Amino acid sequence: MPSISHWGLFLCASVASAARLTVSIPSTPPLLPNPGTLPLSTHAVLVGPPGVRYDVPIRRDSTFVFPDVADASYLLTLHSRDYFFPPLRVDVSKATDASQQQTIQAWQTFRGNEWDNKGPNYGSGKGELQLQLQPSGHKDFYQARGGFNIIGFVKSPMILMALVSAVMIFGMPYLMDNMDPETKAEFNEMQKSSPLTGSGGAADQLQNFDLAGWMAGKGTNSASGGGGSKKR
Amino acid sequence: MLLPLIAAAFLLAGSGSAVFTDEAWNVDYHYALLGQPKQSTSFFHQPNPSSRASLVYTLSERGVLGAVNPRDGAVVWRQVLLAGASAHNASFLRAGEGQDVVISGIGSQVAAWSAADGRQAWSVDFPGPLEDVEILELVDGKDTSGAKDAVALSGGDQPVVQRLDGATGSVKWQYQLSGTDVPYQVSASTTEVFVISLHKTILGYLKLKVTSLDPVSGHKMDEHMLSSENELATADTIVTVGANSASPINAWTDSTHSVLKVNIMGTKGISSFDIEKHGGEAVERVKLHAPYHINSLSHFLVHYETATSHWAEVFHVDLKRGQVEKAYSLPKLAGRGAFSTSTSDANVYFTRVTSDQVMTVSSASHGVLGKWSVGGFNVAAANDETAEPIHAVSEVSIRGDTVSAVRSAVLLSTGDWVLLRDGSPVWSRPEMLASTVSAAFATPAEVEALVQQLEAEAHSNPIEAYIHRLTRHVQDLQRLPAIIMSLPQKVVQGFLGTSVDGDITSDSFGFHQIIACATQDGRLIALDAGNPDKVLWNQQIADLQPGQTWQPSVSSPKGGVVEISSKASAGVQYNASSGEQLVSILPIDVTADQAAQEVKYAMHDGGLEATVDSSTTWHFMPTSGERIVSLVPRPLNDPVASIGKVLGDRRVLYKYLDPNLALLVTANDAATAATFYVLNTVSGAILYSNVHTGVDLSSPISSMLSENWFTYSFTAEASGDSPKGHQLVVGELFESLVANDRGPLSSTANYSSMQTGTEPFTLTKIYQIPEPISKMAVTRTRQGITSRQLLAVLADSSAIVGIPYGVVDPRRPIGRDPTKDEQAEGLVRYSPVIDFDPRWYLNHQREVVGVKDTITSPALLESTSLVFAYGLDIFGTRLSPSFSFDVLGKDFNKFQMLATVAALAVATCVVAPLVTRKQVNTRWQFM
DSSP states (O other), rough: OOOTTTTTTGGGTTSSSSEEEEEOOOOOOOBSSSSGGGOTTTTTEEEEEETOEEEEOOBBBEEEEEEEOEEEEEEEEEEEEEEEEOEEEEEEOOOOTSSSOEEEEEEETTTTTTTTTTEEEEEESEEEEEEEEEOOOOOOOOOOOOOOOOOHHHHHHHHHHHHHHHHHHHHHHHHHHSHHHHHHHHHHHHHOOOOOTTTSOOOOOOOOOOOOHHHHTTTTHHTTHHHHHOOO | OOOHHHHHHHHHHHHHHOEETTTTTTOOOEEOOOOOOOOOEEEEOOSSSTTTTOOEEOOTTSSSSEEEOOTTOOOOEEEESSSSSSTTTTTEEEEEOOOOOEEEEEEEEEEEETTTTEEEEEEESSSSOOOEEEEEOOTTTTTTTSSSEEEEOOOSSSSEEEEOOOTTTTTTEEEOOOOEEEEEEEEEEEOOOEEEEEETTTTTEEEEEEEEEEEOOEEEEEEEEEEEETOSSSGGOOBBBOOSSSSEEEEEOTTOOOEEEEEEEEOOEEEEEOOOOOTTOOEEEEEEEEOOTTTTTOEEEEEEOSSSSEEEEEEEEEETTTEEEEEEEEEEESSOOOEEEEETEEEEEEEEEOOOOOOOOHHHHHHOOEEEOOOOOOOOOOTOOOOOEEEEEEEEEEEEEEEEEEEEEEEHHHHTEEEEEEEEEEEEEEEGGEEEEEEEEOHHHHHHHHHHHHHHHHSSOOHHHHHHHHHHHHHHTTHHHHHHHHHHHHHHHHHHHHOOOOOOOSSSSSSSEEEEEEEEESEEEETTTTTSSEEEEEEOOOOOOOOOOOOOEEOSSOOOOOOEEEESSSSSSEEETTOOSSSOOOOOOOOTTTTTTOOOEEEETTTEEEEEEEEEEEOOOOOHHHHHHHHEESSSOOOOSSEEETTSSSEEBBOOOOEEEEEEEEEEEEEEEEEEEETTTTTTEEEEEEESSSTTSSSSOOEETTTTTEEEEEEEEBBBBOOEEEEEEEEEEOOEEEEEETTTTTSSOOOOOOTOOOOOOOEEEEESSSSSSOOEEOOSSSSOOOOOOOEEEEETTTTTEEEEEEHHHHTOOOOSOOOHHHHHHTTOOOOBBBBOGGGGGGTSSSSSOSSSEEEEESSSSTTTEEEEEEEEEEEEEOOOOTTSSSSSOOOOOHHHHHHHHHHHHHHHHHHHHHHHHHHHHHHHHHO
């Protein structure tokens, strides 16, 4: 919110040569199609040497008017609730003689860089400068929570594995039934001899793993020989 | 340039805290306040001349201009015109009839604001302080088309009257006042502009000098002195009323309020009226109410107030004969009352608001046109206090000859601003909270009562304790039916997610803490942090004379108690839940540690002085040319969970933890340098110091110290090769910078700051921030396990940001990418620029204006810290810097959980027969 507490100080001093700075905000679709929608609290601050500070509110025509700026080098910042604006450097330099007016120049400046490192020029003027400043980004305050997402849910490997096994459970019997008898017999034969599923196979061993025996320190070779056979 | 930086900041913040969409607007609360309105600067006005809907405008005591919707009390727009204004600042607010702007005057600036949206149309600065602002309704008897011009009077060394163009603010003419007379007021009639100034006679009395000017050219037309004899000793008894009424008048009374003198402006005649004494009491105040419209009847009302009663008299001005006549009087009523003036066409209506009725009369006759009884104002007040109207503004609707409805915006003696529609309160705004100067969190007394009972059981013999406990449980049983009755509702609410967090008595999370706020005008107000929509209690605790100020400080020495202390008085304690003053202060059952000595330190002769048992132990004097700006000690209640920082490789860096640390800031105005010292407040040793040159000492320097780290921020001045702007410095103190090594402290089990002077190893980093920080605070949790967040008040953005500590950690590696171990700690490469991520804004889209200070308090949940900010606005929220790890948040979907359980149950039922069949088949299958 704007404050005008520092206004009075510089009035008398610079009545003779008033430097006027006008900053306007153009319509910049798609970011800000209508500068009239900027919140009322939008304001511009010129920070000069210690003690020199001007703070003006946004006007009806979406401009900021500093009617009377003293000679110095300023940092111009626009504060808005909804948008970021780039910081500018504004230099107001003394007139060479009384008849001439002050020179105002503006450049982009970069925070964290030395003050002499200036960016593109935003204009210069004698006694008066009008410049346009476009917002550089929109402020997004809120973080959405990761909600429930059915596609993401299905994509997760656990669910994929569960689905595959469900297909196996329900699909296999039909597949088996539809096989012709010869292939079926061959398949059964293969299954019996397969190391994974047949009697004494790895799966069988795993299923009938003798945990207690293994914990009691039975030899690894005997355990690998098949806890299941011992149990029987 | 900015975009990549913002992107970098987003990456940084990825794991940090943020405001969630479902929590915003729910867990936080905000009172957008204006400050207490003044009678002279409040009115109903139609922002759009073509529509009949009106808003209530005010320029408050706090220098805030705002428009309030009379339907719901919401602020339509507001502008802070003068930060730090008080009731003594002269301020003016005028609206021309049928105009779409309002014109304000405060300090030395006159400005016009769009009445509908509050954007500035123009502003003009005057060389001296403003004495008055008026709008010229008519010029030369003609209605000016378009924007109406304003006339402003400024004082100071060169008093001047200026006519300002209503559309652009440019000066049309100006008239320099000469002589030593003090400019007082400006008034306008249809043909003249009057300037009233105060002329001091040789005897020290005041006389009114009226200068009339031509409104078109600004030339002086006439000047005369009113013979006020020896009645006016000070300007306080002038009750003059001014501009734009059909006949502006001057009125004043003598210092004893026994006679009222009235002069019609532009004439020299003075009418004198004796003020009747109703009873024996002296009249304390005389106020004058007159319509502000040029077309309305020239009637006015004089309002007399004594300490216990009030009445009023209505006068008519006879323009043709130039006479003032008393028409009728309104009877005396006990208590205070407020009068307000409304107009409808030419007719003038006076509305009287007292604590039990609202009544409207016409200015022409004393017949009552409308009368409504007031049941109550629906505001919190102390038991022995009745809320009474201080002043009011009204809008009347006229149907035929009767008043069909009246809306009055009334300021009450409790500081609430209430709208009465036909006598019943529609909304109330707690404007007294806008002048909060100190606040503190306190546990509710109900919670504390249980703690005391449990303590009583623990400290008595077993049999007594058992009986005590049994009776307590029997008493609790009485509440059982109510609990059982409410159970189904609770369950349903729990599933729908609509449950509130319990009430103040059954608060399992510690969110319902009482916030006691002491205000500038001597009131103490309590809010419930868990249910902030209404004020718990509100009472006057200091009887301040007008113009008197106090510096209260609120604290909560123990649970359930709020203590106020000010410079003038020692602490007075209040019950936190009811606001009752505790007469007998309960004996403190904790015996003080006799061995411990207190070291007290205070500012003394521009330096710090510490004493033990009234003997000085140490002095800190800043070097010559330096002055102390601020001193921030480590918070008293600042629990730290771990004495070390665990590194990525499981080694530990030991923190330098000392309860007696303070951060002192001194400024050297000549060298524009600021020096920052970390002091040990027991021994007076300087543990760390740093000087920054080229500091803008007129902008805020904020500082904060917590745990083993400190931080401060200032604005740096530019010099060609160095950056200009606002900087944030963070320093962290370690016992040693070698991991798993405690340095010289390793061999000692206990140590005293008095004897051993170990110095910490300090790491600091400077960051460039986009805007100045006016105040800093830190989140506090119960055990200190949760990571901390630095809370920074941004005055320019009207915001409070919570900066995660990881972002400003001084251990961020410079010039290289972090190693694997550092990555495991969450450290990222140092970059000198920090942008405040919008998601760190605790206030998100709300605009929290004029925050002076922020206080924090731990909740019962370790994850959560309560935050409360005050100043002009009141803002509060709950923060979970490490996310809510110990409570199910809004993100926990109860329906989804139930659905999952149900789906699993169904799946089990479906699959079970299949599995059984398969098992049976396996058994039967021939191997």
